Amino acid sequence: xxxxxxxxxxxxxxxxxxxxxxxxxxxxxxxxxxxxxxxxxxxxxxxxxxxxxxxxxxxxxxxxxxxxxxxxxxxxxxxxxxxxxxxxxxxxxxxxxxxxxxxxxxxxxxxxxxxxxxxxxxxxxxxxxxxxxxxxxxxxxxxxxxxxxxxxxxxxxxxxxxxxxxxxxxxxxxxxxxxxxxxxxxxxxxxxxxxxxxxxxxxxxxxxxxxxxxxxxxxxxxxxxxxxxxxxxxxxxxxxxxxxxxxxxxxxxxxxxxxxxxxxxxxxxxxxxxxxxxxxxxxxxxxxxxxxxxxxxxxxxxxxxxxxxxxxxxxxxxxxxxxxxxxxxxxxxxxxxxxxxxxxxxxxxxxxxxxxxxxxxxxxxxxxxxxxxxxxxxxxxxxxxxxxxxxxxxxxxxxxxxxxxxxxxxxxxxxxxxxxxxxxxxxxxxxxxxxxxxxxxxxxxxxxxxxxxxxxxxxxxxxxxxxxxxxxxxxxxxxxxxxxxxxxxxxxxxxxxxxxxxxxxxxxxxxxxxxxxxxxxxxxxxxxxxxxxxxxxxxxxxxxxxxxxxxxxxxxxxxxxxxxxxxxxxxxxxxxxxxxxxxxxxxxxxxxxxxxxxxxxxxxxxxxxxxxxxxxxxxxxxxxxxxxxxxxxxxxxxxxxxxx
Amino acid sequence: xxxxxxxxxxxxxxxxxxxxxxxxxxxxxxxxxxxxxxxxxxxxxxxxxxxxxxxxxxxxxxxxxxxxxxxxxxxxxxxxxxxxxxxxxxxxxxxxxxxxxxxxxxxxxxxxxxxxxxxxxxxxxxxxxxxxxxxxxxxxxxxxxxxxxxxxxxxxxxxxxxxxxxxxxxxxxxxxxxxxxxxxxxxxxxxxxxxxxxxxxxxxxxxxxxxxxxxxxxxxxxxxxxxxxxxxxxxxxxxxxxxxxxxxx
Numbered sequence: 001x002x003x004x005x006x007x008x009x010x011x012x013x014x015x016x017x018x019x020x021x022x023x024x025x026x027x028x029x030x031x032x033x034x035x036x037x038x039x040x041x042x043x044x045x046x047x048x049x050x051x052x053x054x055x056x057x058x059x060x061x062x063x064x065x066x067x068x069x070x071x072x073x074x075x076x077x078x079x080x081x082x083x084x085x086x087x088x089x090x091x092x093x094x095x096x097x098x099x100x101x102x103x104x105x106x107x108x109x110x111x112x113x114x115x116x117x118x119x120x121x122x123x124x125x126x127x128x129x130x131x132x133x134x135x136x137x138x139x140x141x142x143x144x145x146x147x148x149x150x151x152x153x154x155x156x157x158x159x160x161x162x163x164x165x166x167x168x169x170x171x172x173x174x175x176x177x178x179x180x181x182x183x184x185x186x187x188x189x190x191x192x193x194x195x196x197x198x199x200x201x202x203x204x205x206x207x208x209x210x211x212x213x214x215x216x217x218x219x220x221x222x223x224x225x226x227x228x229x230x231x232x233x234x235x236x237x238x239x240x241x242x243x244x245x246x247x248x249x250x251x252x253x254x255x256x257x258x259x260x261x262x263x264x265x266x267x268x269x270x271x272x273x274x275x276x277x278x279x280x281x282x283x284x285x286x287x288x289x290x291x292x293x294x295x296x297x298x299x300x301x302x303x304x305x306x307x308x309x310x311x312x313x314x315x316x317x318x319x320x321x322x323x324x325x326x327x328x329x330x331x332x333x334x335x336x337x338x339x340x341x342x343x344x345x346x347x348x349x350x351x352x353x354x355x356x357x358x359x360x361x362x363x364x365x366x367x368x369x370x371x372x373x374x375x376x377x378x379x380x381x382x383x384x385x386x387x388x389x390x391x392x393x394x395x396x397x398x399x400x401x402x403x404x405x406x407x408x409x410x411x412x413x414x415x416x417x418x419x420x421x422x423x424x425x426x427x428x429x430x431x432x433x434x435x436x437x438x439x440x441x442x443x444x445x446x447x448x449x450x451x452x453x454x455x456x457x458x459x460x461x462x463x464x465x466x467x468x469x470x471x472x473x474x475x476x477x478x479x480x481x482x483x484x485x486x487x488x489x490x491x492x493x494x495x496x497x498x499x500x501x502x503x504x505x506x507x508x509x510x511x512x513x514x515x516x517x518x519x520x521x522x523x524x525x526x527x528x529x530x531x532x533x534x535x536x537x538x539x540x541x542x543x544x545x546x547x548x549x550x551x552x553x554x555x556x557x558x559x560x561x562x563x564x565x566x567x568x569x570x571x572x573x574x575x576x577x578x579x580x581x582x583x584x585x586x587x588x589x590x591x592x593x594x595x596x597x598x599x600x601x602x603x604x605x606x607x608x609x610x611x612x613x614x615x616x617x618x619x620x621x622x623x624x625x626x627x628x629x630x631x632x633x634x635x636x637x638x639x640x641x642x643x644x
Numbered sequence: 645x646x647x648x649x650x651x652x653x654x655x656x657x658x659x660x661x662x663x664x665x666x667x668x669x670x671x672x673x674x675x676x677x678x679x680x681x682x683x684x685x686x687x688x689x690x691x692x693x694x695x696x697x698x699x700x701x702x703x704x705x706x707x708x709x710x711x712x713x714x715x716x717x718x719x720x721x722x723x724x725x726x727x728x729x730x731x732x733x734x735x736x737x738x739x740x741x742x743x744x745x746x747x748x749x750x751x752x753x754x755x756x757x758x759x760x761x762x763x764x765x766x767x768x769x770x771x772x773x774x775x776x777x778x779x780x781x782x783x784x785x786x787x788x789x790x791x792x793x794x795x796x797x798x799x800x801x802x803x804x805x806x807x808x809x810x811x812x813x814x815x816x817x818x819x820x821x822x823x824x825x826x827x828x829x830x831x832x833x834x835x836x837x838x839x840x841x842x843x844x845x846x847x848x849x850x851x852x853x854x855x856x857x858x859x860x861x862x863x864x865x866x867x868x869x870x871x872x873x874x875x876x877x878x879x880x881x882x883x884x885x886x887x888x889x890x891x892x893x
Contacts, residue, residue, distance in 0.1 A: 050777065051776075065709060066709065066759065067709075067764050067804065069707075070701055072702060074706055126775075126778070130833070131796075131833050133793050133800050135793070158797060159797065164801070168800065172767065188753075237704075239703070273672075276680075277679070278678065279704075282704075391730070456777050460777065504689045550694055556754035559689060559695060
């Protein structure tokens, strides 16, 4: 099958409006004859479900949490970008488009990104109308701030809780539709398979997480809005429940997986404190505006610090290595996320790390406090400093913070065309679950923008074109394809429950995560990836022979939930490694050590790798087949990023 | 440190349930409370026993999924969510009592996990502004004084965890309801539906079986997001206003 991205003809800025006109419509009276399933209730899922129900479709919404309001979009801190140009600082749709393509290191589709920039302005209008309390100036108008990778102030925010406020806005719109009866809501319900009838996505199989009931739901289209797969690393800033199962199951039913190795590692997170660690906490990257990043210059000093016999504050100026300032004099501590993360790793690899595990660098506010006073710093970052102190029990006004990079976002995801449809007809992927708009690196405040763009302003148009071309006839959930999928799910569950081995699910998850982090994390190389490939195969084999899952299916069983998810993470991990192996270049978050410039920066290979890698599943234990979608750049010129 | 845990175990909503004692050695002060429970669950799993069920997700204090009534206080001794509570708040040798939220409107699902669907149904009754996607004006055409926007934001930071209900001797949901009512009442966008909204949400709250408010303020004292009692006063005003004046005119 050749990949057709279905990018509309015509000039970049006219593609979306022309496309909208050319899309077929379902007339209002007929919309009520079509059923749509939405899996996931984050920004993409909640906004899509609400908007589609408003149009008149019958929507069924599923989430694994106890309420749709818990989805992990809620944890986004910084803000949401939009090309409103309210600050009169030269912003425009084209500039947001350009910054996003460049920030993604030229591995995203131009047409998609331009559409994203176009609808960004509508998102802000929509959210304000819903009552989202964005930050405002005294004059009553909306306030903006600037973010990494942009030279204009285009980020709208609600203190450090923008994701929460946007999600609650979408959740309220969704709740309104639940009340009208147009949306049927299923909480504590997890999708365990996608069902195809005659080659089209016609429903899903779910498990009721309270009773264990395995159920089928049929529809005319299925939207996967299930977020990213950062938890393949075990430790990440994702929520504990975030998982890849919905998209991975769709992948195994024919949806190609795009750029799985593109993961974003955020430089400023609170370091791991011990083996008990269950998740990592992000500290806003705004801290790098005033904090200076350093480690001791000498290994001996670093060792003393790790042992606790030397204090950071006792180290004189010449014994401190301000590695970002020294290596990148023009950008200093404000280099992009991928560069800052990789350099922190390099100094720790050189045994200069400063916590007991040797996996931390300092982020020091001493000089900023001396310069501006403690009150000024408190006014800017007070809540972050408090959060840091709560978790680490150290006072960052007195001793430097310790930080380390952590997995934060996945740019890869299900391959989708311009209409957000996967390679399975009728199965769509929205938000972080798809691969589409961020290329090899996402800019700050763009994830919220994409989730809401897909849900509010793209899918309501594009899905009509698909439904208008299919009869409204329903497939019954007792169709043999549903029964077959249910049986497979039950079989998988029974197998997991009957192994009764020696190791817990978490033990395997941690083992997988460590392999992924060490060999497919911030820096990758051929030898390490080959080793990881072999180890993951071993972990997979052992998991299915030796995992211990307690209890039974017909109850609230959190071990079983985890086991089903980790089984899929193991398979995904193998594909990520495969993808990282084939991409013999460095770009954005994907740094292959063999491909770097003389001074250690990422070296892209536009001749051979300006493409999307889309992987096709071919059956268990068969190698996946790689398809390429060539990326054509007609509007931006490809250049090498430099921050020296 | 070494701990004795007394945990509520209840197989499902029909089961009677009881407190069960567990000993845990080797707890580090740096662990979060939930990580301490993770350690217990790993031990139970390896022994072939049923691990303790509890709700949690983001583990950074914002999703509102974690709960737990710890030593008689919702979310434990600090005014924060349980996931942001660390073991350094306890001492070696402590006995810790861990129970689910206790409220008729929040039935136990299993062990420490409860069903907070009642909160969703209250929002469905009226916790929104009726605006369809795309039917909007430019965002800056609705100027809102910063002080008003900030107050609305403060109310909107409610995470829907249910600690207010668990803290209240009457299991009242007034703080939760008042936070949402306040957010929309304060904003000009929410004014059009203010009477209908407050009546519908209060009616649903009563239907769910939450208790009455007697203004003791336990809810606000335990709220991890410091939602203010002022919101309850505003809710009462709004409700009275809606009941005493004619319909939306």
